[in-house]
Amino acid sequence: DSGVTQTPKHLITATGQRVTLRCSPRSGDLSVYWYQQSLDQGLQFLIQYYNGEERAKGNILERFSAQQFPDLHSELNLSSLELGDSALYFCASSVGDFNQPQHFGDGTRLSIL
């Protein structure tokens, strides 16, 4: 158990809809990262938050947005969903020190019908 909690585990919705994925980092971790992993692909970095502030942005679409709340949990909002958004979405957290690894949640599997 990594200590990172992601909900829901599975999400099935239709094109054009909007969903929110939630992540609770490990206790004491200040950084939260979001990744997208399409079928049989590597990880695509989306965005990072550190102590409530956006710190780095990767290949995140304009239809996607995220935030980190004062209690350090984070939400990833995906809107105007398309078939190609079907993927496994991972959240990871780290303490925020340079040499600390990222610990991953179990992911949310999003299926767009």
Add this chain to the structure above:
Amino acid sequence: AQTVTQSQPEMSVQEAETVTLSCTYDTSENNYYLFWYKQPPSRQMILVIRQEAYKQQNATENRFSVNFQKAAKSFSLKISDSQLGDTAMYFCAFMKHEMDSNYQLIWGAGTKLIIKP
């Protein structure tokens, strides 16, 4: 920009054999960190091992060890006495030593490792 290359899309070995997964990276940085993550069929992402670039000694975690060649920018993972549970995708990742709290990982494309009984 940093890049990470895993040149072996797929490998398979017999149980109990030793296998080495290769990873090379490109960077102009001197201080950085390298990681190997494992993703079994359950799709969890599990940290296997990490290496600090300033350390000359190769990291070891039980059956997993790395061969870190800084000059060659190579970071291979050796799995000894492989077990069926080692079947997974293995990702190599790079993190540079940033001062602005940007701890972004740069990922390789992954190597699919199959351990055969």
